[in-house]
Amino acid sequence: MTKIVTINPVTRIEGHARITLHLGDDGKAEKAYFHVNEFRGFEKFCEGRLYTEMPTITPRICGICPTSHSMASAKACDAIQRIIPTDTGVLLRRLVQAAQMMSSHALSFFHLSSPDLLLGFDSDVASRNILGLAAKDPGLAVKGIRLRKLGQEVSERLTGKKIHVLGVVPGGMAFALKEDDRVALLEQLPEALETCKLALDILKRYIDANRKMVDSFAMFESPYLGTVGPDGELDFYDGVLRWVNPDGSILAEAAPSQYRDYIAERSMDFTYLKYPYFKKLGFDKGFYQVGTLGRVNAASKMSTPLAQAEFKAFRSLNSGNPVHGAFYHHYARLIEMLYCVEELRRLLENPGITGMDIQARGHRNDTEGVGHTEAPRGTLFHHYRTDDTGSLTRVNLLIATGQNNPAMNRAIFEVARQYVDGNKITEGALNRVEHAIRCYDPCLSCSTHAIGRMPIDLQLLSPDGQVLDQAVRGS
Amino acid sequence: MSKKKIATVWLGGCSGCHMSLLDIDERILEVAKLADIVKSPVVDGKECPEVDICLVEGAVCAVEHVEELLHLRSKAKVLVAFGDCAVNGNVPAMRNWVGLQACLEKAYIASETGDNVGPIPSVGVTALLGRVSPLQEHVKVDYYLPGCPPSADLIFYVVAELLNDRVPDLTQGAKLKYG
Numbered sequence: 211m212t213k214i215v216t217i218n219p220v221t222r223i224e225g226h227a228r229i230t231l232h233l234g235d236d237g238k239a240e241k242a243y244f245h246v247n248e249f250r251g252f253e254k255f256c257e258g259r260l261y262t263e264m265p266t267i268t269p270r271i272c273g274i275c276p277t278s279h280s281m282a283s284a285k286a287c288d289a290i291q292r293i294i295p296t297d298t299g300v301l302l303r304r305l306v307q308a309a310q311m312m313s314s315h316a317l318s319f320f321h322l323s324s325p326d327l328l329l330g331f332d333s334d335v336a337s338r339n340i341l342g343l344a345a346k347d348p349g350l351a352v353k354g355i356r357l358r359k360l361g362q363e364v365s366e367r368l369t370g371k372k373i374h375v376l377g378v379v380p381g382g383m384a385f386a387l388k389e390d391d392r393v394a395l396l397e398q399l400p401e402a403l404e405t406c407k408l409a410l411d412i413l414k415r416y417i418d419a420n421r422k423m424v425d426s427f428a429m430f431e432s433p434y435l436g437t438v439g440p441d442g443e444l445d446f447y448d449g450v451l452r453w454v455n456p457d458g459s460i461l462a463e464a465a466p467s468q469y470r471d472y473i474a475e476r477s478m479d480f481t482y483l484k485y486p487y488f489k490k491l492g493f494d495k496g497f498y499q500v501g502t503l504g505r506v507n508a509a510s511k512m513s514t515p516l517a518q519a520e521f522k523a524f525r526s527l528n529s530g531n532p533v534h535g536a537f538y539h540h541y542a543r544l545i546e547m548l549y550c551v552e553e554l555r556r557l558l559e560n561p562g563i564t565g566m567d568i569q570a571r572g573h574r575n576d577t578e579g580v581g582h583t584e585a586p587r588g589t590l591f592h593h594y595r596t597d598d599t600g601s602l603t604r605v606n607l608l609i610a611t612g613q614n615n616p617a618m619n620r621a622i623f624e625v626a627r628q629y630v631d632g633n634k635i636t637e638g639a640l641n642r643v644e645h646a647i648r649c650y651d652p653c654l655s656c657s658t659h660a661i662g663r664m665p666i667d668l669q670l671l672s673p674d675g676q677v678l679d680q681a682v683r684g685s
Numbered sequence: 686m687s688k689k690k691i692a693t694v695w696l697g698g699c700s701g702c703h704m705s706l707l708d709i710d711e712r713i714l715e716v717a718k719l720a721d722i723v724k725s726p727v728v729d730g731k732e733c734p735e736v737d738i739c740l741v742e743g744a745v746c747a748v749e750h751v752e753e754l755l756h757l758r759s760k761a762k763v764l765v766a767f768g769d770c771a772v773n774g775n776v777p778a779m780r781n782w783v784g785l786q787a788c789l790e791k792a793y794i795a796s797e798t799g800d801n802v803g804p805i806p807s808v809g810v811t812a813l814l815g816r817v818s819p820l821q822e823h824v825k826v827d828y829y830l831p832g833c834p835p836s837a838d839l840i841f842y843v844v845a846e847l848l849n850d851r852v853p854d855l856t857q858g859a860k861l862k863y864g
Binding site: 493 | 828
């Protein structure tokens with residue numbers, strides 16, 4: 211007889227989300243359903259708009275990674291205009307993108323995850339958050355807040371807005387970087403670098419002390435997808451798509467404009483978030499992971515020295531091959547965060563960054579365009595088609611978190627199998643299921659639970675709907 | 686005097702307003718001295734305690750949003766429409782021009798990358814409303830804080846004024862700003 215467990219975490223994963231577990235006769239999880247409860251309909255209601263409006267409209271898809279949407283959108287516009295952005299325009303785009311990546315990763319680590327690691331999975335839930343961390347270790351909490359702040363400040367200094375960046379336009383950028391802003395940002399990088407090193411230190415010590423748990427936590431192998439540059443180096447802004455097999459061999463490499471030949475999506479009745487998969491492997495076997503772990507596993511190297519050293523140490527955990535297990539998303543994220551700081555320095559020290567040739571001008575020269583970039587949570591695609599007047603006739607958006615949807619579902623299933631047993635729900639089970647989600651830092655995992663707590667209502671239901679056990683935590 | 690209580694909630698929107706709230710940076714620690722953030726995010730369908738201030742981001746897009754909003758109104762002394770989506774529907778309300786069904790069909794039936802196997806989701810997910818609406822169509826709103834998102838400075842100003850029992854004044858300078 212199947213029993214059903216409902217977890218109502220409201221973790222703000224793409225808005226509202228809940229989890230249902232179906233337990234078999236042995237009391238072990240048989241199936242896990244991750245319900246994403248939000249739908250807005252951008253792909254339809256943007257039809258009829260001018261394509262050049264999209265870099266301004268699409269950041270409103272997500273307040274955590276608006277810059278990525280603006281970037282993918284502007285790149286789709288570049289393709290429609292068949293123009294190449296100016297060198298300075300590309301440098302500035304890379305600058306705001308690396309800044310947003312750093313901001314988002316800092317949020318994920320300091321605000322969301324570090325309380326678990328530093329205060330403990332089993333510590334008092336009322337203070338297991340950034341404010342609780344501030345009470346215990348004010349210095350560390352403030353460092354994390356300031357790292358996120360620096361990323362937001364780059365966007366504000368360049369474009370006048372921290373959130374929903376302005377000025378990422380077809381052909382480059384609409385704003386130039388002033389010299390005093392460049393200097394002011396450079397001055398803050400040493401502190402940012404120290405904070406990144408501190409974060410890595412904290413995480414590595416945690417992993418060393420808890421290696422058994424870390425290695426078994428939502429452990430499963432999958433292909434990974436990331437964007438790499440000409441030498442196989444990780445690149446956020448541009449490059450080719452590379453899928454690797456679990457053993458690190460290359461599964462496929464493709465130009466982003468060919469994404470449809472490689473990725474298909476299937477809608478499921480239980481969630482508004484679709485299931486993307488690698489087409490040639492089919493729906494059942496084709497799920498892959500994107501985001502920090504996807505990128506760091508797909509890349510051959512990092513292009514900055516400190517991040518490269520960390521990259522090598524990371525990959526040595528599995529003899530140089532991709533590292534598997536949901537927990538390692540954290541590690542990969544911090545390597546990328548370190549890379550962001552180094553990349554910001556490299557960009558800010560490039561003489562071209564304050565150039566005035568910021569935007570190439572063009573007009574509609576093609577009917578369609580694909581724009582792609584790496585968002586904090588993974589590879590992002592915008593695909594537009596237009597009519598003769600430049601009005602959009604078709605819009606396809608393939609969102610980063612979506613591609614991790616099957617993997618998140620799998621992670622929840624693995625954790626549930628390991629920690630949920632029979633009719634009794636333990637606090638430990640709640641914490642671990644919660645953390646399985648948090649590893650993926652799903653979009654909208656967000657600010658709100660960063661300053662509050664993640665409330666969970668986990669119910670164990672009999673087939674006729676009676677509550678066999680219930681564990682409630684939160685507000 | 687006991688500490689005030691704040692709740693922040695997110696209905697149909699992008700979370701940008703909450704991110705902007707986080708952009709008050711270290712000042713979050715000052716807010717924490719004046720008030721307890723008792724609910725953030727609010728759990729759907731769960732009890733919200735009595736609060737002094739409730740910031741509500743996002744438009745009303747789903748049946749659950751209506752239920753949650755009515756519940757919050759009954760618990761909050763001051764309910765703030767937090768950002769443009771809450772104030773006027775903003776980007777989520779763009780779907781009102783084409784209709785919900787057309788949006789669902791585009792996403793799940795006629796998607797460019799869709800494999801045309803799966804259905805429109807309907808099990809264990811909230812029912813969506815045919816028409817997206819701003820908060821004041823459902824409840825009395827005490828205070829409107831526009832912006833997409835409102836800037837961190839503006840949010841801090843408004844929250845600090847409300848916590849000190851003053852009425853924030855957005856009419857001076859360039860404070861009142863949409864978009």
